[in-house]
Amino acid sequence: MTYAEVIGDPISHSKSPIIHGFWLKALGIAGEYRATHVTPEGLGDYFAARRADPDWLGCNITIPHKETALAFVEDRGGVKASIGAINLAFHSDGALVGTNTDAAGFYAPISGLGAGGAARAILFALSRIGVGRITLLNRNPLKGAALLASFGLKGDAVKLEAPLPPAGLLVNATSLGMAGQPPLDLDLSPLPEDAVVYDIVYAPLETGLLKAARARDLDTVDGLEMLIGQAALAFELLFGTEPPRDRDDELRALLTA
Numbered sequence: 001m002t003y004a005e006v007i008g009d010p011i012s013h014s015k016s017p018i019i020h021g022f023w024l025k026a027l028g029i030a031g032e033y034r035a036t037h038v039t040p041e042g043l044g045d046y047f048a049a050r051r052a053d054p055d056w057l058g059c060n061i062t063i064p065h066k067e068t069a070l071a072f073v074e075d076r077g078g079v080k081a082s083i084g085a086i087n088l089a090f091h092s093d094g095a096l097v098g099t100n101t102d103a104a105g106f107y108a109p110i111s112g113l114g115a116g117g118a119a120r121a122i123l124f125a126l127s128r129i130g131v132g133r134i135t136l137l138n139r140n141p142l143k144g145a146a147l148l149a150s151f152g153l154k155g156d157a158v159k160l161e162a163p164l165p166p167a168g169l170l171v172n173a174t175s176l177g178m179a180g181q182p183p184l185d186l187d188l189s190p191l192p193e194d195a196v197v198y199d200i201v202y203a204p205l206e207t208g209l210l211k212a213a214r215a216r217d218l219d220t221v222d223g224l225e226m227l228i229g230q231a232a233l234a235f236e237l238l239f240g241t242e243p244p245r246d247r248d249d250e251l252r253a254l255l256t257a
């Protein structure tokens, strides 16, 4: 039976098998989507073995392989020079092609605004939609400044403790607020009333940041929207058909059960 999978180290927390499994079942496709533990030392052997397996359709790639996996794929879309990280390898015309569906997955929920990994995909998406100035808060402002420059974005790189600017969109692209990580403590009072607060962390779904935003009656976007968005593009590339996005409510209920 043909199959695809998600690889990472660790990997047991991944929700991708639930999402793709839901869509495979909904569409009656006889295929499988698994989670496979692959260590950094084992990455080369993993790709060598899978390339020889005719049933393997490709894989999603998560922490810590998003940058190193670039060495094992064809980079037809110039992802190395743009985002610098891939989250999907799939077969196309006999080649194993690497791409990144995180940028579009992040962008889809806020497309109406006109306006280390995930942060790079997000900065790439923001650079493509022509947002104005960006304030990048990072524990190392020099790293933040280099990131802004590498995506051609204008703005300021400041320390994580700096007060927020009156921004229209606030994104948490760090792992802070995730289960087992310290919380992200930000004073949201400088944000205007029509600001949107977007947290890409999805475990837990209701992060402290989103709670604080809702307490101020700000619009919010949670991490599941990006997770499902990037998975939908990956599904189409792996299984050759669009997933049933009209069943997102059911999928969200399954993921949060």
Ligand code: NAP
Binding pocket: 063, 102, 105, 116, 117, 118, 119, 138, 139, 140, 143, 160, 173, 174, 175, 176, 178, 182, 200, 201, 202, 223, 224, 226, 227, 228, 230
């Ligand atoms: P990553 O490559 O390990 O990057 C972690 C980021 O968090 C880095 O920017 C790091 O800052 C920052 N960070 C970690 N610990 C910190 C601390 N104690 N204080 C300040 N900053 C800290 O991970 P990633 O792949 O970007 O993922 C980040 C989060 O996004 C995770 O929760 C992941 O599950 C989530 N994610 C969600 C989606 C989705 O579809 N919703 C997709 C991808 C990722 P430095 O730059 O200073 O190292």
